[in-house]
Amino acid sequence: MALPAVPDAAIVLGADAADWRAAVELAGAALTASGATTADYAHEMIRMIEEHGPYVVIAPGLALAHARPGPAVLHDGLAIVTLATPVPFGNAHNDPVRVVLGLAVASPDHHLSLVAEIANVFNDSDAISRLAAAASADGVREILGAIA
């Protein structure tokens, strides 16, 4: 299984975010604009971090924001937000964050094939800096191996 389609609406490049909440909200807004989630999903992603801490910063410079499958998820979706100025999430090892991925999973049953594709992209240690430097939506899709 490939990554979900990543339309232009799911990609925000060089955004300004005052703090980690604003950065996650941008990823939520992009998921909503692409039709993958309702507007509530951004709040669910923020709540996961408020509840459990900044564990979503899973690699240097990269946050994988996500929440559970539920009514706010309309279909699988992936949003990419690159930040003009890196933002600290409070993670001891991987701050500051340059790239926020917003992940929406419609059902727990197939999420592993989806995250396996994400691992395929990011197990290449250059992928995060290449994404952070991407100048166009097509450039982002090329790095991800995703379609529009």
Added chain:
Amino acid sequence: MKIVAICGAGVGTSGILKVNAERVLLRLGLSATVVATDLESLHAEADDAQIILTSPEFVEAIGRTSADVIVVENYFDTQELSAKLDAALG
């Protein structure tokens, strides 16, 4: 052998740990079942687990367990994961 990967949602980050742990185990020539789950389901899943893989943020919440808790800093650094799994299992 059973390994449990823990995150807040049980999808997403713990899934990445599971996928990459399976790849590393294959390379190390080790065989194990790797389950991805959330903190709430941990005690149902971890009773018979030898290893728990997780982020630093969850160590305190996991609490006392007979399993080895392996803390992963970079989920996409399979060399880090390989060294830590090899040290725990070797």
